[in-house]
Amino acid sequence: MDRTSKAHGSNGTNGRAPDGQRPRPGRPNFGKGTGNTLSLKWSALHDAAQAVATIAGAAPEVAVDEVRRFPVSMREAGGWRLQHAEQGIADLTSIMEPGLSALLAALARGANPQAAALALWNEFLEARNALLELLPPERQSARRPS
Template identity: 60%
Template structure:
């Protein structure tokens, strides 16, 4: 009639695979990536409250969620759990620092302690990155 195929078997009428859809694995990886980025934004504020200069994000830190997603397996599972655990430390810690600061008291000593905890936890997470030669799940 109008030249538009009406058959459901016509491959032209079906959207290409994954068009407009995100696979669950990628969505989970994106969630970890967003949380990782938010943690670093919070850590930059903690740095400032501690009287320190916020650090530049190096590529290995910036790319950590993607590397873990590509690696998969137990390393990815531990990375997700570790990022969640780190968020559980940073959220109330940052709230306490802001409350102290709002009262006009110096948050520097507590902020420095939280910063050191963040750095140590992040280093443990970055140790999950597989050494060269271990195949990723690409």
Template identity: 50%
Template sequence: MRWAALGEAGQVVAMLAGIEPERPSREVRNFSALIRDADQWRRDLADNGCIDLAAVMEPGISALLAINARGADCKPAALALWKEFVAARDAMLALLPPSGQLGPRRSA
């Protein structure tokens, strides 16, 4: 759920930056399911990455919305936050193991 919320937050930032919304890749769409079957260390890093990114995005979006509500141009700040979001998202996607090299399968 956190991954999906971060993706939606990224779309809000992109909109505020005046960037065309991205069409999510297969890895972005399926990240939660793909990382679930990865080694524990990859899952831990992904979880921590999501927590850290949320800690940046929440106040960042609040600030952007406040700037926008005052009628000021928030695009430069939104673009900076967008770049941070993309870098963090890409770092988490890099945690996905190469195809066929997933850790032990867990079942319900």
């Protein structure tokens, strides 16, 4: 019996999905074009937000389609929508990065930053929902998570 074929999958893909990327359990897929800078930033922002939510004790968020497809939708829309999306993501990142760093530093000192994390989590949700307003009307869902 060949152990190599079982360890890497018998289809010769080394455990990779048909698109060549390794599947990541527990991590949402933010659409095709993940090599795109906007998609990468959006995904990293949501990774940081999930860490904040965990510290806050908030329930894990289930990403809806408009959230997952936001970078793709903005690239397709182009123009002013794309420019505002890029700026909004940069602004939200500039809030989340030092906020998460401060929360992690507080945890490392043995403090309980749950209240601060909850405030940052709520701020993230509000700012992210404002960014979702940039979606063209046909891309917006009738109901958005809060």
